[in-house]
Amino acid sequence: MSARGNTPRYLGAAFLGVVLTSLVSGMATDTALGTGSASAILQHVAANSGAMHVGILAGLLNAVGILILAALLFAVLEGQGRTMAIAALACWVGESFFYTLNQVASAGLIRLGTDSVNAGSPAGSFYETLGSFLYNDVYKLGGVILMFFYCAGGLLWYYLFYESRYVPRWLSLYGLAAVAVGLVGASAELLLGNNVGILPFIAILPFEVIIGLLLLLRGVREPGASA
Numbered sequence: 697m698s699a700r701g702n703t704p705r706y707l708g709a710a711f712l713g714v715v716l717t718s719l720v721s722g723m724a725t726d727t728a729l730g731t732g733s734a735s736a737i738l739q740h741v742a743a744n745s746g747a748m749h750v751g752i753l754a755g756l757l758n759a760v761g762i763l764i765l766a767a768l769l770f771a772v773l774e775g776q777g778r779t780m781a782i783a784a785l786a787c788w789v790g791e792s793f794f795y796t797l798n799q800v801a802s803a804g805l806i807r808l809g810t811d812s813v814n815a816g817s818p819a820g821s822f823y824e825t826l827g828s829f830l831y832n833d834v835y836k837l838g839g840v841i842l843m844f845f846y847c848a849g850g851l852l853w854y855y856l857f858y859e860s861r862y863v864p865r866w867l868s869l870y871g872l873a874a875v876a877v878g879l880v881g882a883s884a885e886l887l888l889g890n891n892v893g894i895l896p897f898i899a900i901l902p903f904e905v906i907i908g909l910l911l912l913l914r915g916v917r918e919p920g921a922s923a
Contacts, residue, residue, distance in 0.1 A: 708911025787849030
């Protein structure tokens with residue numbers, strides 16, 4: 697193993713940590729939000745504030761994890777192309793920012809949901825208007841924007857992995873394909889306003905688990921090793 701000692705193993709652990717906190721945050725937040733109109737979401741959040749708090753905590757840990765992951769990727773890959781690594785780092789800082797913003801929106805929904813329920817959940821009130829803004833224009837849109845930044849940065853990181861041969865090239869190509877599809881999906885949703893769902897992003901999760909385990913258990917390939 698090369699590329700600065702044990703740093704690749706720390707990188708693998710960071711990949712797996714981000715996967716874990718992302719899944720916990722997403723599942724807990726989805727449980728708390730429920731579905732339906734803004735009024736229904738506010739009522740559901742008020743009744744499931746504990747799950748939302750878990751989602752927020754995991755989300756904040758994930759935002760920090762993204763920064764740690766980006767820093768470790770930079771340490772491992774900057775020698776393959778410093779300018780590209782800096783651009784990728786900037787993209788993932790942007791992703792972390794919007795992930796944090798989502799947690800702010802989630803916290804706002806807890807307070808707003810509680811106030812709405814205490815007020816009798818009046819129809820057509822400012823609670824619904826503000827709730828719709830926090831959910832649709834901050835939380836949901838922020839989620840699309842953060843995926844755009846993730847996929848844009850991922851294209852750069854995984855290209856550097858491909859060039860470095862630190863991991864098997866088929867794995868780097870898989871990562872590149874996964875984030876390319878995700879970037880198209882996020883761009884389409886941002887430009888056209890159509891909800892593309894999670895389908896364009898599904899392939900990213902297995903990639904992060906595989907590369908995380910590979911780096912944690914084996915580190916990186918020695919320079920000059922066969923691909």
